[in-house]
Every structure is written in structure tokens, then in C-alpha cells.
Amino acid sequence: MGLYERLISGECKLAVIGMGYVGMPLALAFAEHLGVIGFDVNQRKIEQYQSGFDPTMEAGNEKIRRTKVEFTSDENRLSEAGFFVVAVPTPIYDDKKPDLRPVESACEIVGRHLSQGAIVVFESTVYPGVTEHVCVPILEKTSGLRCGTDFKVGYSPERINPGDRVHRLENIRKIVSGMDEESLEVIRRTYDLIIEAGTYPVSNIRTAEAIKLVENSQRDINIAFMNELAMLFDLIDIDTNEVVDGMNTKWNALGFRPGLVGGHCIGVDPYYLVYEAEKQRFTDQIVMAARRVNDVMGKFIARATIRQMSRAGLAPSLAKVVILGLTFKENCPDIRNTRVVDIIDELKEYSVEPIVCDPLADPEEVRREYGIELADPSDLHGVDCLIVAVAHDRYKDLTKEEILAFFEGSSNARHVLIDVKGIYGKHEFEKMENMILWRL
Ligand SMILES: NC(=O)c1ccc[n+]([C@@H]2O[C@H](COP(=O)([O-])OP(=O)(O)OC[C@H]3O[C@@H](n4cnc5c(N)ncnc54)[C@H](O)[C@@H]3O)[C@@H](O)[C@H]2O)c1
Structure with a gap:
């Protein structure tokens, strides 16, 4: 029996390594068809999934509660798998060079549990050559097996767009590649189980990367x-x-x-x-x-804010400045590498201590990552300058009256509204004498 048939019959499982924004939806989708192990080294995250909580907000708690995915941080469970999908982070170092440590560590973990006939597909974003020249040697070394004869590899880049309810894993065409025809066929058929939009095979792994x-x-x-x-x-x-x-x-x-x-x-x-x-x-x-x-855009926006505050006669060190939105994008709780912090840092250079608010971000994570205390939205009145930095739906949906309510209680004659994403009708506010509106 080939690997695909073994997966379908339940003789072996599919394991997803890295239960984040990419790995979790994949695991959930595969679990509709196959036995799936969802593995992550982050025990807290695994416990959250096990208790029915979805920290990524991608699937929602209800789907997490209903899924058959076996969430675990016990790597020994990976011995039950024959098909591995690696979806761990690929960040950069401070000097902007690729930080492949999570991928390398994932390869060591998978390598320890790799068996004859297995396939390992990488979904983490990497530069061409990483799968074959960085991952394969680690897999071979830790497993003692030979790539090409004992196990095979492939690469399938992920295209999901967290927070996007229209473009979902199932309806985005998926690029697939394998180290040879045989592995490509198994990879393609396996992904075809979950990708309604179909797969798009390319001729080799480097091209897919x-x-x-x-x-x-x-x-x-x-x-x-x-x-x-x-x-x-x-x-x-x-x-x-x-x-x-x-x-x-x-x-x-x-x-x-x-x-x-x-x-x-x-x-x-x-x-x-x-x-x-x-x-x-x-x-x-x-x-x-x-x-x-x-x-440089964060700095630019902060400096533009200072200019508008000066036009409004606001002293930076005395003004109440509120930033709505901290996550890196709209409708998504992900705060990693958010450039809103550049606005905050630059404002501080001008003695502004902004109050930051984001109902989607996890306050504890924000404190740990950036040392920022998120404000309670109910404190947001008497604002002199409001910066709407992220176009969360709940900010987009604010009415003119709701926006103006933020400024109620401000003693300054003129207020400043910085609409970074250009989500508010320009002319509505421009006609108001006591309002200065600036947008990117
Ligand atoms: N988030 C996106 O929008 C997106 C879209 C396309 C591609 N990607 C790429 O997919 C990859 C994963 O991104 P993500 O957003 O899902 O990241 P994420 O941080 O949300 O999830 C990755 C998970 O991997 C876990 N992890 C780290 N090292 C591990 C290891 N050695 N073994 C097991 N688990 C480990 C982390 O604990 C984390 O839970 C990255 O390469 C990213 O560039 C992300």
C-alpha cells in the first residue's frame, strides 16, 4: 500500500508541525479526511487548543472544540505519522538575515520520528534551496535514513491571509512541488483532499520556494x-x-x-x-x-502627526494622544512585527506618551513583546489627537458621531484625526472647523 492509501485507510497519520496561523487551519482541514496530529513546542498554545480556545481566531473556538485533530506537544506522538507538514516560523535576525532555527529544530524533531516511506512537506517560507540543502541534511542525520530512497520531501508555500474571511485555505489554489514525480503525486493527491480550488504542481522544489x-x-x-x-x-x-x-x-x-x-x-x-x-x-x-x-513609514506618520498637532496648537508632552489598533493588520490578533510600534517610538521622541488600544491583541503578549500596557476602551475620552492605525472592522464601522465622542472633554479648541488607512470619509471631517484630518 502506498503512503496516500495508508493515510486514507488510517494506517498512518498526517502530522502538522507548528500550530500557528498556517498550521492550525491546515490541521483542521486535513482532519476532515485523515487522522491528524497537531504538534507544537509551545505547550501553552497546545493547552489552549485542547481546552477549545483558538488564539489565532482563524477557525474560532467552536471549530477547535469540534475538530478531531489530536493536539500535542509530545513529540513521541509523531512516530504515528507518515506525512509531515512543517509550518514553523521563519523570522529574520536583527541584521535582516534569515533565522532558520525554528525550521532546523523542526527538522530535528521530525527526523527523530521519521519512518521508511514518509514524506515531509515544508510550508514555512524559505529562500530557494533551503528544503534540499538545509532541511534534508538535518532530516537524514537525525533519522539515519536516506532522502530519495527511504523518505522524500516536498514544498508547498502557504497563501492564506489571516483575518481574511473571503480567501480561505480551501479556496486558494495551492502550489505543490516534490523532489520527484512519485512524491509530487502523493503530495498533490493529499492536498487535493482539502483544497477545493485545486493544486498547481510546479516542476521542482526551488521553483515553489x-x-x-x-x-x-x-x-x-x-x-x-x-x-x-x-x-x-x-x-x-x-x-x-x-x-x-x-x-x-x-x-x-x-x-x-x-x-x-x-x-x-x-x-x-x-x-x-x-x-x-x-x-x-x-x-x-x-x-x-x-x-x-x-x-520608514511609521516614522513618517508620527512626524506628520506632530505637524498636525502643532497646527492645532497642541503641545506634544501635554496632549492626550490615542492610537486605535496595534496588530500588524486588520481583523487579526497577530502583533508580530507590527509597524505601529514605529509610530509609538517616534512619537515618544517628541515627548508624546500615546495611549494604545486594540481589542483584538492579547494584552499579555503586548506587554511581553513591546512593554506596552493596552488601555481600556472606556478610558478613551477627552482625546486631543486620535490616530486610527489599523483598519479593524470595528474601527471602520465607527460612525462620525462615535469618532467625535472620543474628543468630547478635550480642552483644546481643535482636534486632530490621523486616519492612517484612509477609512473615514475625508470631506465629512474636513468641513469641520475644529477638526484637522490627515491621512496617508
Ligand atoms: N501567517 C501568515 O499569514 C502566513 C502566510 C503564509 C505563509 N506563512 C509562513 O508560514 C510559516 C508559519 O507562519 P505562522 O504565521 O503560522 O507562524 P506562527 O508563529 O503563528 O506559528 C508557528 C508555530 O510554530 C511553533 N514552532 C516553532 N518552532 C517549532 C518547532 N521546532 N517545532 C514545532 N513547533 C514549532 C510555534 O510555537 C508556533 O506556534 C512562516 O514561515 C510564515 O512565513 C505565514
């Missing part, structure tokens, strides 16, 4: 262009969003908007591409230029 980096780098580059325009148009008093709206009426406009680029994908993956390019003594000029532009 490159596809993921290119997808995210092209977003970074396009957003950087919008951000560069936003900085220029701010100097000459043109509203970037109005320009973009106009441009988007043309059939070939790309639809990008200016904004903060954070999280651990778009702001990170281009560095993986740059790292590979540098190894080849090639300079990725456009990719690096985009990174430089996007990395």
Missing part, C-alpha cells in the same frame, strides 16, 4: 511605490488616496494603497530573497529600495 518569496516581494514593492507617492504628495498637499482612487479607474491599475507593512510575511520575506541574491553576488536593487521605503 521562489514563488512564495516573489508573491510577497511584489506586494512589498507595490506598496512601497504608494508609500513613496504618499510622502511626496504630503509635501505638495495632494491627497494620495484620491489620486489612487482616480488611478484605479483605469483597467490596468493594480489597486495598491499606501500603508504600514508589518507582520512576519511581507515585511520579512523580501529579505529571504535578498539573502539568496547576495549569496549569488547579485544586488536586488528594487526589493531593497522597497524595504527601505516601507520601513
Whole structure:
């Protein structure tokens, strides 16, 4: 019996390594068809899933309670698996070089439990060559098995978009690759069980690895262009969003908007591409230029805020400044690599001590990661300057009256509204004499 048949018959299980934003939805989807082990080294996270709580908010507590996934932090359980999917983080070091330690450690763990005929598919975002030249040697060393004869590997980049209720794992076409025809066939058939939009096989692992980096780098580059325009148009008093709206009426406009680029994908993956390019003594000029532009946006927004406060006659050290939203993107509790902290840090340089609020972020995680105490939303009145940094639905849905209520009790004659994401009707506030509205 082949591996696919063994999976289907329940003779062996599929194990997902890394139960985060990527791994958890995968485990849940596979568990509708196969026996699934959901493994993570983070015991707290596993306990949360076991108790029916979904810290990622991707599936919701109800689905976590109903799933048949066997959540565990006991690596010995991995011996029951024949098909492994690795979805651990791939961050960067402070010097922006790839930090492959989680992937390497996952390979050691999987290697210790690898058996004859197994397949290991990597979903973590990596630069071309990592699966074959970094992961395979570790798997071989820890298992004592030979890749190609005893076990096989593949790569399938993840395209999910946390917080997005439209583009879901099941309806996003999935790139799949394998080290040879035979492994590709098993990988393709296995993913076809859960991907309604179908799989898209490519000819080799390096190509699949490159596809993921290119997808995210092209977003970074396009957003950087919008951000560069936003900085220029701010100097000459043109509203970037109005320009973009106009441009988007043309059939070939790309639809990008200016904004903060954070999280651990778009702001990170281009560095993986740059790292590979540098190894080849090639300079990725456009990719690096985009990174430089996007990395200064937090500072730019903070300085624009200070300018608007000065126009309103507000002294930075005395003004009550509130930031709504801390997560790296809308409708998602993920605070990793959020660039809202750049706004906060730069405001502090001007003696502003902003009050930060985000109902989606975990207060304990925020305290641990950034030393920020999240404020209780009920304290948010008498505000002099309101910065809406993240377009959570609950902020988007605020009515004009609800926004104005934040400023009630402020002793300053003029208030400042910084609409980073351009989510509020510009003209509504612009007509108000006591309001200064600035948007990116
Ligand atoms: N979040 C996204 O939107 C997204 C989208 C596409 C691709 N990716 C990529 O997918 C990968 C995973 O991202 P994520 O957002 O799910 O990360 P995550 O941090 O949410 O989850 C990763 C999990 O892996 C666990 N982990 C770390 N080392 C481990 C090990 N050695 N063994 C077992 N578990 C381990 C962590 O405890 C964590 O729970 C990354 O490479 C990322 O770039 C993420």
C-alpha cells in the first residue's frame, strides 16, 4: 500500500508541525479526511487548543472544540505519522538575515520520528534551496535514513491571509512541488483532499520556494511605490488616496494603497530573497529600495502627526494622544512585527506618551513583546489627537458621531484625526472647523 492509501485507510497519520496561523487551519482541514496530529513546542498554545480556545481566531473556538485533530506537544506522538507538514516560523535576525532555527529544530524533531516511506512537506517560507540543502541534511542525520530512497520531501508555500474571511485555505489554489514525480503525486493527491480550488504542481522544489518569496516581494514593492507617492504628495498637499482612487479607474491599475507593512510575511520575506541574491553576488536593487521605503513609514506618520498637532496648537508632552489598533493588520490578533510600534517610538521622541488600544491583541503578549500596557476602551475620552492605525472592522464601522465622542472633554479648541488607512470619509471631517484630518 502506498503512503496516500495508508493515510486514507488510517494506517498512518498526517502530522502538522507548528500550530500557528498556517498550521492550525491546515490541521483542521486535513482532519476532515485523515487522522491528524497537531504538534507544537509551545505547550501553552497546545493547552489552549485542547481546552477549545483558538488564539489565532482563524477557525474560532467552536471549530477547535469540534475538530478531531489530536493536539500535542509530545513529540513521541509523531512516530504515528507518515506525512509531515512543517509550518514553523521563519523570522529574520536583527541584521535582516534569515533565522532558520525554528525550521532546523523542526527538522530535528521530525527526523527523530521519521519512518521508511514518509514524506515531509515544508510550508514555512524559505529562500530557494533551503528544503534540499538545509532541511534534508538535518532530516537524514537525525533519522539515519536516506532522502530519495527511504523518505522524500516536498514544498508547498502557504497563501492564506489571516483575518481574511473571503480567501480561505480551501479556496486558494495551492502550489505543490516534490523532489520527484512519485512524491509530487502523493503530495498533490493529499492536498487535493482539502483544497477545493485545486493544486498547481510546479516542476521542482526551488521553483515553489521562489514563488512564495516573489508573491510577497511584489506586494512589498507595490506598496512601497504608494508609500513613496504618499510622502511626496504630503509635501505638495495632494491627497494620495484620491489620486489612487482616480488611478484605479483605469483597467490596468493594480489597486495598491499606501500603508504600514508589518507582520512576519511581507515585511520579512523580501529579505529571504535578498539573502539568496547576495549569496549569488547579485544586488536586488528594487526589493531593497522597497524595504527601505516601507520601513520608514511609521516614522513618517508620527512626524506628520506632530505637524498636525502643532497646527492645532497642541503641545506634544501635554496632549492626550490615542492610537486605535496595534496588530500588524486588520481583523487579526497577530502583533508580530507590527509597524505601529514605529509610530509609538517616534512619537515618544517628541515627548508624546500615546495611549494604545486594540481589542483584538492579547494584552499579555503586548506587554511581553513591546512593554506596552493596552488601555481600556472606556478610558478613551477627552482625546486631543486620535490616530486610527489599523483598519479593524470595528474601527471602520465607527460612525462620525462615535469618532467625535472620543474628543468630547478635550480642552483644546481643535482636534486632530490621523486616519492612517484612509477609512473615514475625508470631506465629512474636513468641513469641520475644529477638526484637522490627515491621512496617508
Ligand atoms: N501567517 C501568515 O499569514 C502566513 C502566510 C503564509 C505563509 N506563512 C509562513 O508560514 C510559516 C508559519 O507562519 P505562522 O504565521 O503560522 O507562524 P506562527 O508563529 O503563528 O506559528 C508557528 C508555530 O510554530 C511553533 N514552532 C516553532 N518552532 C517549532 C518547532 N521546532 N517545532 C514545532 N513547533 C514549532 C510555534 O510555537 C508556533 O506556534 C512562516 O514561515 C510564515 O512565513 C505565514
